[in-house]
Amino acid sequence: DAEITQSPRHKITETGRQVTLACHQTWNHNNMFWYRQDLGHGLRLIHYSYGVQDTNKGEVSDGYSVSRSNTEDLPLTLESAASSQTSVYFCASSESGTTQETQYFGPGTRLLVL
Amino acid sequence: AQSVTQPDIHITVSEGASLELRCNYSYGATPYLFWYVQSPGQGLQLLLKYFSGDTLVQGIKGFEAEFKRSQSSFNLRKPSVHWSDAAEYFCAVGADSGTYKYIFGTGTRLKVLA
Numbered sequence: 471d472a473e474i475t476q477s478p479r480h481k482i483t484e485t486g487r488q489v490t491l492a493c494h495q496t497w498n499h500n501n502m503f504w505y506r507q508d509l510g511h512g513l514r515l516i517h518y519s520y521g522v523q524d525t526n527k528g529e530v531s532d533g534y535s536v537s538r539s540n541t542e543d544l545p546l547t548l549e550s551a552a553s554s555q556t557s558v559y560f561c562a563s564s565e566s567g568t569t570q571e572t573q574y575f576g577p578g579t580r581l582l583v584l
Numbered sequence: 585a586q587s588v589t590q591p592d593i594h595i596t597v598s599e600g601a602s603l604e605l606r607c608n609y610s611y612g613a614t615p616y617l618f619w620y621v622q623s624p625g626q627g628l629q630l631l632l633k634y635f636s637g638d639t640l641v642q643g644i645k646g647f648e649a650e651f652k653r654s655q656s657s658f659n660l661r662k663p664s665v666h667w668s669d670a671a672e673y674f675c676a677v678g679a680d681s682g683t684y685k686y687i688f689g690t691g692t693r694l695k696v697l698a
Contacts, residue, residue, distance in 0.1 A: 501684045512674060512690040520684070560627060564684055571684060575627040
């Protein structure tokens with residue numbers, strides 16, 4: 471069965487370190503998204519991609535970057551981790567089409583920045 | 585700009601009782617609307633979606649939602665709640681057509697009393 475996976479599931483890091491969160495999907499979807507989930511804010515979009523070599527900033531992109539070298543993967547990098555980036559991170563993917571396609575979510579990565 | 589409001593942060597119901605979770609949206613055109621459920625420690629699972637047509641939408645796990653354009657609402661309902669329905673529920677609206685992005689509400693946490 472097709473799926474979307476994230477690794478690691480839990481991560482503890484220190485302020486100032488670079489951290490990369492992996493997202494891998496086997497749906498063969500063109501669209502991929504990264505969200506962060508914080509109490510009282512729901513899910514907020516960090517970055518998204520519509521295909522290989524395409525990346526776009528979401529509403530809370532400062533301090534984060536992504537790259538899309540193939541269809542299956544969209545790693546999220548925290549260039550210099552800050553305590554404000556402690557959060558739960560979700561990756562999602564969807565097909566490209568003529569309407570709003572359903573997004574399928576990964577299980578999440580819980581990140582703690584000390 | 586599009587927005588989604590879930591006015592209830594927490595809701596507690598007894599097992600077997602009916603449930604209604606509120607969702608109001610702001611969007612100029614016909615919206616694409618979604619309800620997702622997040623069980624503790626899990627990713628988001630799609631319950632149902634509305635694109636067009638019949639305004640009463642049936643979903644998985646016995647949930648339904650009704651689109652009311654006049655009230656800008658897309659409330660989620662279930663006639664009889666089970667203990668396993670305890671989770672967080674998110675309403676989302678598709679952003680501008682062709683962007684494939686969602687805007688999420690802040691979520692409603694459901695507690696079910698035995």
